[in-house]
Amino acid sequence: MPFSETGSIEHPLQRFFTAVRPQPTFQWERYQQRDVLVINHEQCRAVFSRQGAQLLHFEPCGQKPWLWCAAQWPLVGAIRGGVPVSWPWVGRHPGESGWPANGWGRLLDWKLVDSQEHAGGVTLHWQLKLWDWQADLYAELGQGMDLRLTTRHQDSEVCHFGHGFHPYWRISDVADVALQGLEGTHGYDELTRSACEHEGDLRILGGCQRVFEHAGVLELRDDAWQRSLSIDTGDSDRTVVWHPGNRPLLGVGGEEAMGFLRVEAASGVDECLSLAPGQHATLSLQATLAH
Secondary structure, eight states: OOBOTTSSBOOGGGGGGOOSSOOOSEEEEEETTEEEEEEEOSSEEEEEETBTTEEEEEEETTSOOSBOBOSSOOSSSOOOBSBOEEOSOSSSOSSOTTSOTTOSTTTSBOEEEEEEEETTEEEEEEEEEETTEEEEEEEEESSSEEEEEEEEEOOSSOEEEOEEEOOEEEOSOGGGEEEESOTTOEEEETTTTEEEEOOSOBOOSSOEEEEESOOSEEEEEETTTTEEEEEEOTTOSEEEEEEOTTSOBTTBOHHHHTTEEEEEEEESSSSOEEEOTTOOEEEEEEEEEOO
């Protein structure tokens, strides 16, 4: 595993941005048996996978990457890292035990409908149609990151679903970061299986899997990197904070896992959302550099 000059593990997808020659803004590449779209703009660098319309790498120019991604991907199945899209359910399916956790959306290839560049960055539109359902993912990338997921269906009855963004935020070390903005928030600790009310900064000691009744802005402070990210989960009804601690992750080395913290936006976690014909539901995730 290569290391940077500062001693931290290099992002595996930075290899696409080492060319001396000028690169096109959008370029398809083949990497670890997946199609990936490499974005090289004067405002940012990014990589999407066609599978899952998953933003795997995002780096505003002049900054460290904001997203973590595993160095090795499974031959088939979900890619661990970036911003996986959970759709059209979050967690286990409520009725089909054999269906994949967090839905089909992160396993299927999405269609790139549109990609545009402008002075401030790039905009992209991805789309997935599945049975009577349609999901549209809009991304605006520049010096900040803005993702919006819209869901519609053409069924004649009210349907139930859930959706989520599960970003792996890249950090110096999980032991050295603090998440601010959860003061007084109620939630549930999946590890202790008990209700919790948080006070002060959230620091990760030995793993974390907490679901908070929270929507809006949080700040991820990384003193070692002298960086704070402002993370806005919009009007999602749940914010999930997750890290495995010392528990092993399949295909991920121990030191690798210390370099991320998941702060997620999700709706329909405990009770599915209802969507009538003609209605649409939107989930958003925004991040900017905090000042």
